Amino acid sequence: MSCIFCKIIDGEIPCSKVYEDDKVLAFNDINPVAPIHILVIPKEHFDSLIDISEEQMDIMAHIHKVINKIAKEQGFDKDGFRVINNCGVNGGQEVKHLHYHILGGQKLPMYEA
Ligand code: 5GP
Ligand code: ZN
Numbered sequence: 001m002s003c004i005f006c007k008i009i010d011g012e013i014p015c016s017k018v019y020e021d022d023k024v025l026a027f028n029d030i031n032p033v034a035p036i037h038i039l040v041i042p043k044e045h046f047d048s049l050i051d052i053s054e055e056q057m058d059i060m061a062h063i064h065k066v067i068n069k070i071a072k073e074q075g076f077d078k079d080g081f082r083v084i085n086n087c088g089v090n091g092g093q094e095v096k097h098l099h100y101h102i103l104g105g106q107k108l109p110m111y112e113a
Contacts, residue, residue: 005041005097023059024066026102035105036074036081040066046098049087067102076104 007013008027015027018038029037042059046052052060071081081104086093 003097006045009043023062034103038102039099041099047096082108
Protein backbone atom coordinates (compact mmCIF):
# COMPACT_ATOMS: atom_id res chain seq x y z
CA MET A 1 0.00 0.00 0.00
CA SER A 2 1.45 3.34 -0.99
CA CYS A 3 1.95 6.08 1.56
CA ILE A 4 0.13 9.42 1.71
CA PHE A 5 2.96 11.34 0.00
CA CYS A 6 3.17 8.68 -2.76
CA LYS A 7 -0.56 9.25 -3.26
CA ILE A 8 0.09 12.99 -3.60
CA ILE A 9 2.81 12.27 -6.17
CA ASP A 10 0.40 9.99 -8.07
CA GLY A 11 -2.32 12.68 -7.98
CA GLU A 12 -4.67 10.49 -5.92
CA ILE A 13 -4.61 13.13 -3.17
CA PRO A 14 -4.57 16.80 -4.22
CA CYS A 15 -1.89 19.24 -3.10
CA SER A 16 -1.04 22.89 -3.52
CA LYS A 17 2.00 22.44 -5.75
CA VAL A 18 4.97 24.78 -5.50
CA TYR A 19 7.52 23.01 -7.71
CA GLU A 20 7.83 19.78 -9.68
CA ASP A 21 10.42 18.05 -11.82
CA ASP A 22 11.10 14.42 -12.73
CA LYS A 23 12.67 13.63 -9.33
CA VAL A 24 11.09 15.98 -6.79
CA LEU A 25 7.74 17.48 -5.79
CA ALA A 26 7.24 20.47 -3.47
CA PHE A 27 3.88 21.53 -2.05
CA ASN A 28 2.40 23.60 0.76
CA ASP A 29 2.04 21.83 4.10
CA ILE A 30 -1.61 21.19 4.96
CA ASN A 31 -1.03 22.37 8.54
CA PRO A 32 1.46 25.25 8.28
CA VAL A 33 3.43 26.27 11.36
CA ALA A 34 4.90 29.39 9.70
CA PRO A 35 3.60 31.92 7.12
CA ILE A 36 5.38 29.86 4.44
CA HIS A 37 5.62 26.10 5.08
CA ILE A 38 6.60 24.00 2.08
CA LEU A 39 7.40 20.28 1.94
CA VAL A 40 9.98 18.97 -0.53
CA ILE A 41 9.84 15.24 -1.28
CA PRO A 42 11.60 12.86 -3.68
CA LYS A 43 9.26 11.10 -6.12
CA GLU A 44 10.99 7.84 -5.28
CA HIS A 45 9.78 6.51 -1.93
CA PHE A 46 12.37 6.38 0.86
CA ASP A 47 11.05 5.87 4.38
CA SER A 48 13.51 8.41 5.74
CA LEU A 49 16.94 9.99 5.41
CA ILE A 50 18.55 6.98 7.08
CA ASP A 51 17.24 4.63 4.36
CA ILE A 52 19.18 6.24 1.52
CA SER A 53 22.27 4.29 0.47
CA GLU A 54 25.53 5.89 -0.55
CA GLU A 55 24.74 5.06 -4.20
CA GLN A 56 21.38 6.86 -3.93
CA MET A 57 22.78 10.05 -2.36
CA ASP A 58 22.53 12.09 -5.59
CA ILE A 59 18.89 12.72 -4.73
CA MET A 60 19.99 14.63 -1.61
CA ALA A 61 22.01 17.10 -3.69
CA HIS A 62 19.04 17.50 -5.98
CA ILE A 63 16.62 18.09 -3.10
CA HIS A 64 18.95 20.77 -1.73
CA LYS A 65 19.21 22.38 -5.16
CA VAL A 66 15.40 22.57 -5.23
CA ILE A 67 15.28 23.96 -1.67
CA ASN A 68 17.77 26.66 -2.73
CA LYS A 69 15.63 27.53 -5.78
CA ILE A 70 12.35 27.66 -3.84
CA ALA A 71 13.93 29.74 -1.05
CA LYS A 72 15.12 32.31 -3.59
CA GLU A 73 11.70 32.36 -5.30
CA GLN A 74 10.09 33.02 -1.91
CA GLY A 75 12.54 35.87 -1.26
CA PHE A 76 14.16 34.05 1.67
CA ASP A 77 17.68 34.88 0.51
CA LYS A 78 17.29 38.26 2.24
CA ASP A 79 15.84 37.35 5.66
CA GLY A 80 16.62 33.64 5.90
CA PHE A 81 14.57 30.56 6.54
CA ARG A 82 14.73 27.13 8.19
CA VAL A 83 15.02 23.63 6.72
CA ILE A 84 13.94 20.69 8.87
CA ASN A 85 14.11 16.95 8.41
CA ASN A 86 12.41 14.89 11.09
CA CYS A 87 13.88 11.37 11.04
CA GLY A 88 12.35 8.39 12.79
CA VAL A 89 10.49 8.11 16.08
CA ASN A 90 12.82 10.24 18.19
CA GLY A 91 12.95 12.87 15.43
CA GLY A 92 9.15 13.15 15.47
CA GLN A 93 8.67 11.95 11.88
CA GLU A 94 4.97 11.36 11.24
CA VAL A 95 4.87 10.69 7.50
CA LYS A 96 7.21 7.84 6.57
CA HIS A 97 8.25 9.26 3.21
CA LEU A 98 11.43 11.32 3.23
CA HIS A 99 10.60 15.02 3.27
CA TYR A 100 12.15 18.37 4.10
CA HIS A 101 10.22 21.23 5.64
CA ILE A 102 11.01 24.76 4.41
CA LEU A 103 9.80 27.32 6.96
CA GLY A 104 9.93 31.07 6.50
CA GLY A 105 8.13 34.38 6.34
CA GLN A 106 8.80 35.38 9.94
CA LYS A 107 11.51 35.22 12.61
CA LEU A 108 11.09 31.64 13.75
CA PRO A 109 11.18 30.70 17.43
CA MET A 110 14.10 28.62 18.66
CA TYR A 111 13.11 25.02 19.18
CA GLU A 112 13.96 22.69 22.03
CA ALA A 113 16.25 19.76 21.29
P1 5GP B 1 6.70 15.14 9.85
O1 5GP B 1 6.25 15.30 11.27
O2 5GP B 1 6.52 13.73 9.35
O3 5GP B 1 8.08 15.67 9.62
O4 5GP B 1 5.78 16.09 9.00
C1 5GP B 1 4.73 15.67 8.18
C2 5GP B 1 4.08 16.90 7.63
O5 5GP B 1 3.20 16.51 6.59
C3 5GP B 1 3.24 17.67 8.66
O6 5GP B 1 3.72 19.00 8.76
C4 5GP B 1 1.82 17.59 8.11
O7 5GP B 1 1.09 18.77 8.32
C5 5GP B 1 2.06 17.32 6.63
N1 5GP B 1 1.00 16.56 5.98
C6 5GP B 1 0.46 15.39 6.40
N2 5GP B 1 -0.47 14.96 5.54
C7 5GP B 1 -0.53 15.88 4.55
C8 5GP B 1 -1.33 15.99 3.35
O8 5GP B 1 -2.17 15.15 3.03
N3 5GP B 1 -1.10 17.08 2.56
C9 5GP B 1 -0.18 18.02 2.88
N4 5GP B 1 -0.05 19.05 2.04
N5 5GP B 1 0.58 17.95 4.00
C10 5GP B 1 0.41 16.89 4.82
ZN1 ZN C 1 5.82 7.29 -0.20
